[in-house]
Amino acid sequence: MGPRFEELFLPHLDAAYGLARFIARDAAAADDIVQESFLRALRSFGTYRGGDTRSWLLAIVRNCCFDWSRSVRGAQSAGTDAELESLPDECSDGPETSVVRRGEIDEVRAMIQRLPEPFRETLVLRELEELSYKEIAQITGVPMGTVMSRLARARNLLTRDLEQRR
Amino acid sequence: MSACADHELLLQGYLDGELDAANTMTFEAHLQTCVACSAELERLAALRRRIRAPGVRYEVPEQLRARIEGALRREMVDDRRTDSEERGRIPGGRVSSAGRPARRVFVPWVLSGAVAALAACLAFVMFVRLPGITISDELVASHVRSLQVTHITDVLTSDQHVVKPWFAGKVAFSPPVYELSDAGFPLVGGRLDYVGGKTVSAIVYRRRQHVINLFVWPASSAEIAAVPSRRDGYNLVGWRQGGLQFWAVSDVDPLELQRFRGLFMAHAGDAARDGE
DSSP states (O other): OHHHHHHHHGGGHHHHHHHHHHHHOOHHHHHHHHHHHHHHHHHTGGGOOSSOHHHHHHHHHHHHHHHHHHHHHGGGGSOOOSSOOOOOHHHHSSTTHHHHTTOHHHHHHHHHHTSOTTHHHHHIIIIISOOOHHHHHHHHTSOHHHHHHHHHHHHHHHHHHHHHHO | OOOOGGGHHHHHHHHTTOSOHHHHHHHHHHHHHOHHHHHHHHHHHHHHHHHTSTTSSOOOOHHHHHHHHHHHHHHHHHTTSOHHHHHHHSTTOGGGGSSSOOOTTHHHHHHHHHHHHHHHHHHHHHHHTOTTOOHHHHHHHHHHHHHHSSOSOSEEOSOHHHHHHHHBTTBSSOOOOOOBGGGTBOEEEEEEEEETTEEEEEEEEEETTEEEEEEEEEOOTTSOOOOOEEETTEEEEEEEETTEEEEEEESSOHHHHHHHHHHHHHHHHHHHHTTO
16 A cells, blocks of 8 residues: 555645645645645545545645644634735745745746635646646535636736736 | 626636537637637736746645655554554654654644544444444455455464463453364464454464454344354354354355364363363
């Protein structure tokens, strides 16, 4: 069982890490979240019944992220009203800030991180992981129609953000 | 500024390649005539190019990759250790054992993972106990499992005086263990197993190339009388003696299994007469 688990899931380490970075918006927390996700996946490996390994893993990562944010922020993240969020202090004051203004990459990442949930995770799963509506619906536990409208909202917010910063 | 209202979702679906052929054709026809929608499509395509530019998607730092691979290896090695031992040793669970100190904020949500794992275990137990899955099914499943795993026994010895004390403290009853090699049933060893929602002792014997698992637990009046049966090619023979329920499971001939029962019961009778 050992090698099999690693063969199936370690190839998705980047995907897991990326999702954790974008949802948690905290680099140090993302490290711990990804590690905890892999341990949880290993322990639940007995319940894995085939299907897309990346989707299965990302659903666990997502749960870990929300467990983490619940424990850190309490109920604060519950009310999302589809407006762009200012980045949490640890991001804008952290060691990454100096880099943010420098590169196009950091600018795009910051732009995504300003999106509120659940639009942020939906956009990341679609644009960066290139998952289908069906896969995203399974991971986030909502109907495909909701995935589509969340994507529309996320993209709308992003294009508006871009125009304002131009 | 944006797509016309009744086409906004279609536009998303088109951009994402999620429309069926008919809707794709309809929407492409609409794009020919609608300036707003084609401008919006171009805007979204540009946005996608920026997001999908190389480097935006995170790559895991090498240090973290090594840390996680190490944690997985440790978890696999630790698998045999029980969770309670693990949690008793390290407050807050496994993140603490993973190569660098966990921050305090992690304790609650890591514990919630432990709770989830416990729930999964309970769900599994409940599944095993679903109506229709009989004790016989479970016994055969345990027998087959014991043949598949590399260690069929937790204590490997042909000495009955080693096997019997081994069970002491592990189960709340004292299963009788007899050496039957003179009669062609050498003792191989013993292990703990889980049948019918409780921990039972399994005493392992051999008959030529065949393995016989003898499951033992305290008899209860709720259990039906032990009728010899056959399931998936395995034979089961059960009996009750000295307040204990016995089930022998093997792929040996049913008559051999009956003989095994006779031998075992005779030894138990001798032991009782010897005033043990």
